[in-house]
Amino acid sequence: MLETRTYRAESIQAALLLAKAELGPDAVIVDVRHLGPRRPTDSDPVVELVAAPARPAVPTVAAAPNLADPLLLGLTALGLSMRLAEALVRSYRQYRGRKEQLRQALAGRIAESISVAPWLPVGGRLVLALVGPTGVGKTTTAFKLAATAQADGFPARVVSLAGDEAHDARAELLARELALPFARAANAVELERALRSAAHPFVLIDTVGTNPYDPRAIAALEGALATTPIVVCLTLPVGGDFEETLEAARRYAPLRPRALILTKLDETRRPGMALGIAERLARPLLALTTGPAIPQDFVGASTPALAELAAWTLERLEQRAARHRRS
Numbered sequence: 372m373l374e375t376r377t378y379r380a381e382s383i384q385a386a387l388l389l390a391k392a393e394l395g396p397d398a399v400i401v402d403v404r405h406l407g408p409r410r411p412t413d414s415d416p417v418v419e420l421v422a423a424p425a426r427p428a429v430p431t432v433a434a435a436p437n438l439a440d441p442l443l444l445g446l447t448a449l450g451l452s453m454r455l456a457e458a459l460v461r462s463y464r465q466y467r468g469r470k471e472q473l474r475q476a477l478a479g480r481i482a483e484s485i486s487v488a489p490w491l492p493v494g495g496r497l498v499l500a501l502v503g504p505t506g507v508g509k510t511t512t513a514f515k516l517a518a519t520a521q522a523d524g525f526p527a528r529v530v531s532l533a534g535d536e537a538h539d540a541r542a543e544l545l546a547r548e549l550a551l552p553f554a555r556a557a558n559a560v561e562l563e564r565a566l567r568s569a570a571h572p573f574v575l576i577d578t579v580g581t582n583p584y585d586p587r588a589i590a591a592l593e594g595a596l597a598t599t600p601i602v603v604c605l606t607l608p609v610g611g612d613f614e615e616t617l618e619a620a621r622r623y624a625p626l627r628p629r630a631l632i633l634t635k636l637d638e639t640r641r642p643g644m645a646l647g648i649a650e651r652l653a654r655p656l657l658a659l660t661t662g663p664a665i666p667q668d669f670v671g672a673s674t675p676a677l678a679e680l681a682a683w684t685l686e687r688l689e690q691r692a693a694r695h696r697r698s
């Protein structure tokens with residue numbers, strides 16, 4: 372077991388200096404985490420660096436990563452751990468230009484760090500409740516999944532657990548347009564009745580958006596979802612501040628989310644952050660959404676899909692680094 376120490380500082384360089392001062396010049400960098408945005412007026416640490424003393428006799432200890440490497444910096448800035456970032460960059464450099472081998476190598480590395488899960492209810496019933504902040508795409512995604520499942524031969528149903536007339540009415544209209552069975556439920560009792568009244572193998576519960584910083588709203592939702600065998604799926608948008616996204620995710624802990632859907636990858640220039648969020652939240656990723664159109668704008672999560680995203684991200688980082696070198 373590697374003995375590690377943690378250093379917090381305002382930059383990677385500053386943290387590295389602290390580590391090297393204490394552990395010697397050959398300190399092994401195990402991980403680097405960005406703690407949050409730096410405000411102009413404060414001096415809070417924004418980087419946490421985990422380091423270990425070098426042990427030259429132990430061959431499994433990796434060489435210290437080159438922290439000036441723009442690809443490595445780019446991936447860790449998207450929230451990926453140093454371990455995963457290094458593995459992806461190494462694969463990228465080894466197989467660059469060989470499309471298939473590169474995808475395969477990246478998929479192999481991703482599979483070691485990010486879990487994905489199929490969302491189609493093969494061989495059983497799946498009751499999936501989409502929870503998350505307001506406006507992240509829960510309703511849209513619920514209908515995308517339900518309509519796709521239905522088209523693939525899995526009878527699906529959407530239950531709106533909003534208790535909000537305008538929201539329910541919009542969901543009902545969508546259900547009618549897509550010819551999907553639909554029910555409204557205002558509370559736990561109605562939800563249980565809706566779930567018992569029909570035996571669709573796939574049920575999507577579309578919940579009302581909850582402010583992550585409103586514990587009462589989350590507790591109310593917890594009460595409504597408590598009584599039945601529901602898989603709670605946290606639904607979060609990609610592209611905002613990474614630490615803020617993680618902090619919001621933590622606030623939904625009372626709902627015990629067991630899966631993750633990441634949305635709006637098309638509305639950001641940093642869709643690769645989906646990899647960082649999925650790695651850090653360590654919940655199986657079910658799907659990534661890529662636009663508003665129902666049902667087509669999403670991809671089921673799979674290691675090949677994530678490898679494609681990693682390849683795209685690494686190519687962009689490399690192009691950016693090349694531009695930077697020229698200017």
Ligand SMILES: Nc1nc2c(ncn2[C@@H]2O[C@H](COP(=O)(O)OP(=O)(O)OP(=O)(O)O)[C@@H](O)[C@H]2O)c(=O)[nH]1
Pocket residue numbers: 504505506507508509510511512538578579580581634635636637638660661662663668
């Ligand atoms: N660009 C883009 N827009 C999306 C995506 N998913 C949903 N939207 C749009 O985002 C807006 C909000 O989507 P909803 O599905 O209503 O979000 P919600 O989480 O159900 O919202 P509340 O129920 O109000 O909490 C709508 O205009 C959707 O069309 C996506 O992946 N990309």
Ligand SMILES: [Mg+2]
Pocket residue numbers: 509510511538577578579580
């Ligand atoms: Mg909604």
